[in-house]
Structure formats: structure tokens, C-alpha cells
Amino acid sequence: MCNFRNRQSSQILVFVQLKNDTYFYKMKLKLLVLFTALPCVSLFAQKDDSAMFRKISDEIMLHGQCYDNLRILCKQVGNRLSGTAGAEKAVVWGEKAMKETGADLVRLQACDVPYWYRGKESLALQYDKKGTFRKTTALSLGNSHGTDGKVLDAEVVMVHNFDEFRALPNDAVKGKIIFFNYRFRQDFTFTFNGYGDGVKYRWASPSIAASRGAVGVLIRSMSTGADDFPHTGGMHYNDSFAMIPEMALGNYTADTLERNCLKGIVRARMQSECYMKPSKVRSYNVIGEIKGSETPEKIITVGGHLDSWDVGEGAHDDGAGCVQSMEIIRAFKALGIKPKCTIRAVLFMNEENGDKGGEAYADTARVRHENHVLAIESDAGGFSPRGIGMEMSEDKKEKIIKYKDLFLPYGVYDFSREEGGTDISPLKKELNVPLAGLLPDTQRYFDVHHTNNDVFETVNHRELKLGAVVMAQLIWLTDQYGL
Numbered sequence: 001m002c003n004f005r006n007r008q009s010s011q012i013l014v015f016v017q018l019k020n021d022t023y024f025y026k027m028k029l030k031l032l033v034l035f036t037a038l039p040c041v042s043l044f045a046q047k048d049d050s051a052m053f054r055k056i057s058d059e060i061m062l063h064g065q066c067y068d069n070l071r072i073l074c075k076q077v078g079n080r081l082s083g084t085a086g087a088e089k090a091v092v093w094g095e096k097a098m099k100e101t102g103a104d105l106v107r108l109q110a111c112d113v114p115y116w117y118r119g120k121e122s123l124a125l126q127y128d129k130k131g132t133f134r135k136t137t138a139l140s141l142g143n144s145h146g147t148d149g150k151v152l153d154a155e156v157v158m159v160h161n162f163d164e165f166r167a168l169p170n171d172a173v174k175g176k177i178i179f180f181n182y183r184f185r186q187d188f189t190f191t192f193n194g195y196g197d198g199v200k201y202r203w204a205s206p207s208i209a210a211s212r213g214a215v216g217v218l219i220r221s222m223s224t225g226a227d228d229f230p231h232t233g234g235m236h237y238n239d240s241f242a243m244i245p246e247m248a249l250g251n252y253t254a255d256t257l258e259r260n261c262l263k264g265i266v267r268a269r270m271q272s273e274c275y276m277k278p279s280k281v282r283s284y285n286v287i288g289e290i291k292g293s294e295t296p297e298k299i300i301t302v303g304g305h306l307d308s309w310d311v312g313e314g315a316h317d318d319g320a321g322c323v324q325s326m327e328i329i330r331a332f333k334a335l336g337i338k339p340k341c342t343i344r345a346v347l348f349m350n351e352e353n354g355d356k357g358g359e360a361y362a363d364t365a366r367v368r369h370e371n372h373v374l375a376i377e378s379d380a381g382g383f384s385p386r387g388i389g390m391e392m393s394e395d396k397k398e399k400i401i402k403y404k405d406l407f408l409p410y411g412v413y414d415f416s417r418e419e420g421g422t423d424i425s426p427l428k429k430e431l432n433v434p435l436a437g438l439l440p441d442t443q444r445y446f447d448v449h450h451t452n453n454d455v456f457e458t459v460n461h462r463e464l465k466l467g468a469v470v471m472a473q474l475i476w477l478t479d480q481y482g483l
């Protein structure tokens with residue numbers, strides 16, 4: 001566009017010179033040049049913006065530390081459920097790693113978190129009356145209360161959904177283990193929609209089953225995987241009913257159980273020690289920031305959550321978001337970018353089973369009357385970025401969408417989704433802060449999410465870095481032009 005207009009201007013110049021060098025033509029020329037040059041200002045700005053986007057990308061893709069940081073977090077700290085020694089170790093590591101980014105200020109922010117203990121657990125299934133009980137892999141759901149270490153032996157009754165469960169007569173439920181065989185819907189292209197659709201079975205089944213006298217619950221995992229990894233994750237009891245145990249099965253085991261339930265009587269033996277400890281444990285968010293050079297009171301926050309479930313290594317969920325957020329501080333420092341606003345990277349504690357870190361951060365922001373321009377979260381895996389979700393007013397969305405072409409070379413095209421992040425959501429609730437969420441490709445996230453397979457090896461270094469690039473670019477834009 002700009003080149004075309006310049007060409008037009010020079011044609012006008014030739015024309016004017018042929019027509020004698022009169023005052024009239026000179027004036028007309030000046031006006032025409034001015035007229036044609038004006039729209040170029042913003043286009044030149046876009047050109048500068050795209051050069052800056054490239055600079056940020058080159059710095060992170062060539063010199064980024066986030067992949068190395070993720071390796072250390074996964075392999076030296078490991079999984080880190082809130083309240084555990086692993087989480088404590090993660091805070092110590094996070095503080096050190098944050099300092100190494102060159103942040104102007106690094107601090108810890110206290111929050112009190114629940115501590116759910118898993119202990120030993122086992123599940124065995126018997127597929128016909130005379131058959132032996134076969135041990136199978138299963139995971140208790142987070143926050144659930146187990147069998148107090150005793151063996152719970154009962155018949156399994158399969159239903160596919162809550163409607164089928166409600167239709168069962170009482171004697172088909174009482175004293176039984178209910179198998180909620182609800183499949184993760186594979187027809188949702190955006191897999192978070194499938195998760196949103198099915199997660200109620202993980203979250204609410206035990207109390208719904210206990211309300212009619214069931215003694216235990218098995219669920220098909222919230223999993224897109226063609227494998228047998230069971231997926232843990234948060235569940236919740238309604239105080240009015242007994243706290244019965246809940247375990248998740250991998251897809252293959254669930255398929256086998258389904259076939260056998262259709263054939264005849266199946267029994268299960270559940271044994272588990274898990275329980276929620278009665279008192280909270282002191283823990284911390286890790287915060288690092290670059291102080292704003294012009295308007296330090298304005299804050300742009302970017303974060304992920306430092307806690308994970310107690311299986312695997314919490315690589316995609318959400319080691320990725322933590323190391324990407326720290327990478328932004330490192331890259332800005334390395335590039336000598338002096339942002340106008342304060343840029344804060346936050347490693348939030350306790351997203352998985354309480355969100356106490358997110359709440360503590362928002363509470364402090366409210367008490368201190370902090371002015372957050374934007375909060376961004378990466379908590380959807382370390383896969384290739386595809387979009388930026390936004391929870392903000394339409395005019396603010398428009399401001400970001402105006403720059404969408406700048407993001408295209410980095411694979412980001414989807415600005416259509418209303419997504420922020422769990423850790424930053426209290427900022428919106430309490431202070432109406434505009435939220436954004438990095439939206440990576442979602443096809444493989446629910447293969448590994450909350451499983452023993454969420455390990456460092458499943459993260460690709462280019463995809464991880466590219467996610468950090470896109471968030472750094474969005475932060476740079478927001479800092480330059482406001483929101």
C-alpha cells in the first residue's frame with residue numbers, strides 16, 4: 001500500500017514539472033504529497049512493529065532459555081501439587097530462575113493452599129463371577145476421599161450419562177460402584193470445548209451417586225488419547241452426601257470395562273488412602289518484574305501456574321506457561337527494551353485445586369489499588385500458538401484485532417475466543433482487568449493433561465518458544481499503544 005502511494009506521488013511530480021513550475025502546481029503538489037503520505041504514517045508504524053515482532057522472535061527462538069528452564073523444572077523438581085515438598089521446591093527454583101532472567105525485582109507472595117494427599121491406591125476388576133480380579137491402572141481424582149486404605153468390593157453398574165443414572169431404580173444404585181462411562185467428545189475441533197462438556201462427570205459424579213446410596217465411582221478419563229493413561233484432576237463433594245471414592249480409568253481400560261458390563265456382572269475392588277488434609281499450608285506465588293520507564297504504575301501481568309497434579313512432571317500443565325512467562329522478562333532485558341509500563345511475570349500457586357495464588361494476587365492488587373492494563377495467561381500447553389483469547393470489552397478487543405496481521409507469520413490467526421485463564425480470572429472479577437489467554441493448538445493437550453505422560457519429552461522446544469514469542473509481542477504492543 002505504501003509503495004503504491006509513493007509511486008503515485010512521483011507520477012504527480014513528473015506531471016507537475018511538465019506543466020511549468022508555477023506556485024499553484026507547487027501548492028497542489030505539496031497537498032497531494034501530504035495527502036498521500038499521511039496514511040503511510042500508520043503503515044510505516046506497522047512496518048516498525050513487524051520489525052520489532054521479528055526482533056523479539058529472533059531473540060527467543062535463537063537464545064531463549066525457556067526450554068532449558070522447563071527441563072530443570074520437570075527433571076529436578078518434578079511434579080508439585082500444592083502443599084507438597086515438590087511445590088516448596090518449585091517455589092525455591094522459581095525464585096532463583098526468575099532472578100536469572102534479569103528482572104528488576106523478584107519477590108514471593110504468600111498464599112495458604114489446601115494439601116490433598118494421594119497415598120497408595122489400587123483397582124482390580126473381575127469380569128465374570130468365577131474370574132480372578134485383574135489389577136488395572138487407575139488414578140484417584142484430586143480432592144477425593146479414598147477408602148481409608150480398606151478394600152471396597154462391590155458390583156459395577158455402568159451408565160453413559162447423568163440421565164441414564166437418574167433413570168436407574170434405587171436398588172440398582174444402592175451399594176454399587178457406578179461407572180460413569182461418558183466419552184470425551186471427539187467431534188469438537190477445539191478440544192477445550194470437549195473438556196468443558198465432559199468435566200462435570202469428573203467433578204460432580206461422586207455426590208450425585210452418593211445421594212442415592214452408591215458407594216464408589218469410576219469414570220472414563222477426560223481424555224482425547226488413544227491410549228490407557230488415566231487422567232486425574234479436581235473433583236468436588238456436596239457436603240450433604242457421603243464422600244465416596246472416585247477413580248479415573250484410561251480409555252482402553254474403560255473400553256474393556258464397557259464391553260464386560262454389557263456382557264454381564266462386573267465387580268471392582270477399590271483401595272485408596274487419599275484424603276484432603278484438614279489444615280492449609282503456607283505457600284507462595286513467585287513474582288518478577290521490569291519496572292516501567294514512563295508509567296510504572298500501569299502493570300501488564302503475564303503468568304502460568306507453578307503447581308501441578310502429583311503425576312507426571314506438569315510439563316504442559318503448566319510448566320510451559322511458567323517458563324514462557326519468565327522468558328518474556330529475559331527477552332525484554334536482553335533486547336534492551338525499556339517498557340513504559342511495569343511488566344510482571346507471575347508463577348501462580350494452586351491453580352489445580354483451589355486457585356489460592358490467583359486470589360491472593362488479585363486481593364493484593366485491590367488493596368494496593370494497582371492499575372492492571374492487561375493480564376495474560378498461558379495454561380493450555382506448550383504447543384504451537386494459534387490464537388489469542390480475550391475476555392475484555394469489545395473496543396479493547398478491536399484494538400488488539402487491529403494488529404492481527406502482524407501475528408500471522410507466527411501462526412496466530414484466531415482472535416475469536418472468549419478465553420483468559422484461571423489464575424488471572426480473580427483480577428477480572430475483582431478489578432475488571434482485561435484478560436488474554438494464549439491459545440496453542442489443542443489437538444494433543446488432552447492426551448497428556450493430568451497424566452503420568454505430561455513430561456518434558458512431550459514438549460517441543462520450537463513450539464514452546466513460539467508461545468513465548470507471541471505473548472512477548474502482545475505485551476510489547478500493549479505497552480506501546482495502550483489498551
Ligand SMILES: [Zn+2]
Nearest residue numbers: 317318351379
Ligand atoms: Zn493448568
